[in-house]
Amino acid sequence: MATGVIMELQRNSTNWAKVVEDIVRLEKKIFPKHESLAKSFDEELKKKNCGLLYSELDGEVAGYVMYSWPSSLYASITKLAVKENYRRQGHGEVLLKAAIQKCRIRNVHRISLHVDPSRTPATNLYKKLGFQVDDLIQGYYSPDRNAYRMYLDFDTD
Template sequence: MANVAILELNGNCGNTVEEIVKMEREIFPEHESLTSFFHDELRKKNSGLLYLHVDGELVGYVMYSWPSSSYATITELAVKEQWRGQGHGEALLKAAIQKCSTTKVLRIMLHVDPLRTPAVNLYKKHGFQVDTLVEGYYSSDRNAYRMYLDFDSS
């Protein structure tokens, strides 16, 4: 049985950050990658990052922030290709939703490429709805769905 752990990045985790930056570069095209301002994002008080290890290997991560008291944003969710389809992305998403819910926001938003069907289906499975299609979001020829999940305000 594999040892699976979701950990929160905090303090001095230099090696983990470098692993995540390397993974980010491998998964996302350069113009979509956050690597250029990754460290700046992590320094913000209103942001967080969870990462998933399987038997000590970094498998995936999710970065989120809550820029206002009314909503949070999932800015990145990534799982290494050879680990996809095994529930790791879902585990990270659930953990991020839980973390965002503790900030008392009313809504979580994210953007996803409509062509990334497994990702779109994962978000829909967890209650996210498509708000709109944002043309040219990633590049002039790549659009994104803006999706949201509302928390019950009662």
């Protein structure tokens, strides 16, 4: 099971450059070039309604989740990645739960995300935590790669 420490990346933290460097390296390894935020990562993090949580293990970033809340009612998980040697140990689940909690604190009504249907472990994790498939978006990632649009609604009572 995951034993890393979940931390929120803060702009003024002393380890900002190292953490961003580790995450950019991870982005480049995991995501195809046109899906990677590696070149624009710093700009993404400067956005007003954006947050990033990461798991640190043995002094390195084991995984991270980026989320945003474009409105007071809605949030989006924009990235979730775990280093290959830390997969299937619970890191993704711990990160996703932490991001969901951050969104709940903001009283959003819905969190959405997109995932490639061929990424079965990711899709299963999202379903395990209550996300439901809303639609299959044809050509979302590229002309021959689709995405499930998934969502998690919170009770508003």
